Amino acid sequence: MLKRPKIYKYLTFSFILSSLFGAVIYTQLTNRHKAIIKTLLLHKTGLVDSDWHIDNNQKEYKMASPTFIIDGIYKSMEGPKASRYIQLNQSDSLVWITGFNVKAVDAKTNETLTNDYICHMNVDINDTQYYNHWKLEDRIGKQYPRMTSLSHGLEHFDFPKGYGVPIVGTDFLFVTTQTLNHNQPNIFKKIKHEVSIKYEAYNKTQKPLMSKTVYIQLPFDKYDPFKEPLDPSSNQCIPVETKNHTYCDKAGNMLSGHWVIPQGKRTFRSSITEQLQIKDSARLHFSAPHVHPFATSISMFDKTENKTVFTCNITNYKNKIGLENIATFSSEKGIWLHGKHEYELIMTCNNTSKVDQDMMGSMFLFFYDKELDEKIQKKI
Template identity: 65%
Template sequence: MLSNRHKAIVKTTLLHQLHLVDSDWEVKDIHQRYTMLSPTLLIDGIYKSMEGPKSSRYIQLSTSDELLWITGFNIKAVDEKNLKEVSKDFICHMNVDLNDVHYYSNFNMEDRIGKQYPRLTSLSGGFEDCIFPSGYGIPVKGNEYLYITTQALNLNQPKIFKKVKHLVSVEHEKYDGTQKPLMSKTVFIQLPFDKENPFKSPLTPGSNQCIPVETKNHCYTDRNGNMLSGHWIIPKGKATYRSSIDEQLQIKDSLRLHFSAIHVHPFATSISLYDTTTRQYIFKSQIQNYNDKAGLLKVEPFSSIDGVWLYGNHQYELVMETNNTSMTLQDMMGSMFLFFYDKEMDEKLKLK
């Protein structure tokens, strides 16, 4: 009677605690690359986004409080036994979270605590690499705790019994005074739905409304009491969705954008950052889907050493285009982790 997601949680917990499959993480730190090999994840049926078996752990890049620079992240799905790489179709996502109270207190920046969701980034199938522009990265104390969560996916093989692991790597280097710090801001599409009849189709087909996947997770209330969902159902065919992100960005004056990590679900064809004040696209990420199955082949990031300016007196939206070529309804999300040059952090580090 459980949902598919809760079945996976119960099965994975039992398999790991009874040691029926490997339940340990393996970690190594060699040549500025910290690697983690997840416990075994058993794929025994269809697992859509955020339904599959998953595992989490805390990591520290070193045991000292030396200042390190995170320059990138990577995830691969590998076979449980020979550790050879297998299809990216078995990667749902890999999240990197931090404790913002501890992190900002280390840099005497307590005024930032609680202002943003404390997730640095998220990788997923089609976007398995997050490599920041040369000379940029995320500053962390070596003994800062990062929380890693990795989850499996299977959209296409209903009859399957496969054991996989996820190999996660964090690229880092020592601070030499020349690197420029980045801060991450999470923005995502939120669409209104009828809180009285949440699973009823909108009265106006094609409008910027949605049917939520569920009303517990990824649901929010705006300042007017309207219900919004960040995880919604898309119909067959093409559609466009848009959502204001001004409250999520919280730009006081101006910020210079250098990189975007993008998280979308299959059947998305593009996602854009749009300046509604100037009516211009800041950038548009093109998304390639497989032609013969459900899944993302490649999600294009934004990356720039020079950067592009966003302003506090402008208004911004995320705009997503989808094309559901399957025969059934599909679920969708659209989010970006936007990395801006952190001038305040840079000045603090140079003073030290």
């Protein structure tokens, strides 16, 4: 039987060995995975505030995220993040979501900070629960269940007057907010994200919107995905990685939704006809784009009629990396898209930095939902 001093020695040795092994593994992780581990440890040990702080009233659901520590460069989708489920209220009454907002604040002083620390804020629905309630089971699983996303350059928006997304107050929404830091390598800053979801009671006049997500997917060489240089005239890309945001089309070609852009100006385009899933026609009222720094515009293009449906221009900061503003498309009247037409997303970029950068291009599209409107009218 081992004596107590020897047991302590073995335990100490094992702890040191496992710590060294863990440290080696940690150094080999991507920046995104390092942020996940650091944030988890800081929140679990109580070294920083790990709670969401909720302030709910009848017109706006407000919450403050746990504390995030910014301690280095975090590019898009790399920074510390946190998620939680919420319910807008505790009744089965129908409410109308009309807008979203996110801002970064100093964790100590509550002072509003630059949007440089906001990567994105996602709002997901439980599509099974949502569509079962309205007897629309055929929609379950047809679209990624993300209602919308705010991101760097687009930190708030409201739907056109009289429109919104209807939801039962007790239905769950899944909110994720993530930090960003493109410009300050030498930093140690504690921040929070303040998130708000605007909503109102149903007054029998609002029209329901249905969200659909479309995004650029570019082909890459599945046998040698990181081979360079590429033919400048081709639409092929170098993916950032091949594990996330990677897709396969019907012909077996590999596609990436997160790719590398070289220095200079480039234009990228991708079919979104299958993603739209328009059977006959649909009336579009709002679009919230999601792009990364160095994008300069993103457009929906009607290939059948050979014309641009609309363009959202993007303003980059001139003295640092980042997006000052992403324009949205918003219309009370709406514009019609047709099931027999072919549609594309077209993005223009201008990488003015001295190194390759990463890029994504997507839109959250909100269509008038006639089928749901008829069900709501019958139910009331």
